[in-house]
Amino acid sequence: MPNTSYKVVERRCQYRRLLQQVAQENRPNIFSHEIARHLHISPDTVRQDMRVLKYHGSPNAGYQVAELLEHLQRYLHVTAKNRVAIVGLGNLGKALLRYYKNKESFFSLEAAFELDESVVGRMILGTPCYHTSEITKIVEEKNITVGIIAVPATASQKVVDALVMGGVRGILMFTDMLVKVPEHVFVEYVDMTTLLETTIFFSRLS
């Protein structure tokens, strides 16, 4: 994964997210330096990214939130539905399921997988829950391409293997475990330790 392409896409997703929140506050416009501060990047980076998107703000009014949002949506094709599964329904998995359930505009949560028999076979927040042993079969049947992992670290490689075997090409890991995947599979690690460490580091500088 080349550095730039990943970082550029990541920033565009972050811009979109930030603008959605700003739009909810009914603010018509936002300045590059405001965007920069929220995302811990430089205003130059923001302006450069916008130029690439062929979007130009005004020095006085900044960027038009609604217009810029449209630009970003189009780029990210977030309108397309992407079929997602979540594996593991412990506290974290349940929290993630609830969180992502409210974001289904750009994807749909097609399945949840769990070992606990008490939830298997039930609908959890509108998502059918299957036994972990069925991952490959269900992922294939439902044509799921993205998996969210919220299982104990020790179980994650097995779960990832099952997802990949079923056809998953993107994995979002909420587990502290490096997993091995084929070259064509993209893995995003959510490193909660790093997030807290950076917060601590900068809280000391401030």
Next chain:
Amino acid sequence: MPNTSYKVVERRCQYRRLLQQVAQENRPNIFSHEIARHLHISPDTVRQDMRVLKYHGSPNAGYQVAELLEHLQRYLHVTAKNRVAIVGLGNLGKALLRYYKNKESFFSLEAAFELDESVVGRMILGTPCYHTSEITKIVEEKNITVGIIAVPATASQKVVDALVMGGVRGILMFTDMLVKVPEHVFVEYVDMTTLLETTIFFSRLS
């Protein structure tokens, strides 16, 4: 927050985290391109960062995991104890408390805050739980400098204000809400929507 300084620190925390995991696999060394792939950055960035840390790998053996870890630890002073509080003990908060409880080497979880009277006054996983109305008082008493927010979006600004009033200078937000803080306070937003969007985006390219 200047782009570079933030990004450099973030990467050093990520290197440290990755190397800890590699060390657990009893691997003595790792190559820059392996590090690069895991963190979605370029091998050049990794090598450049290591040069700045005055750490040089060998073309044949890559980097010595144990040695490099020491370098990074020293830089990040992660040995210093930092006093942290977590606000909100719903599914996400409980998961975060359990997760961070096992990472207490470089910080200590001094307090948890929750509205639910059934947990207030109890020890949750070894951490005392107080009512949310006591945030400012307890944070001040215990000299807590970092807060982890896992409350509903609508409650987050009030909670952040209480933490800042008590002396918190670093905030890790697991809530989808932009909050206003004084200049001296560092806020890290964990944008779970962006994480899933980037994963989806690259799963389509792959």
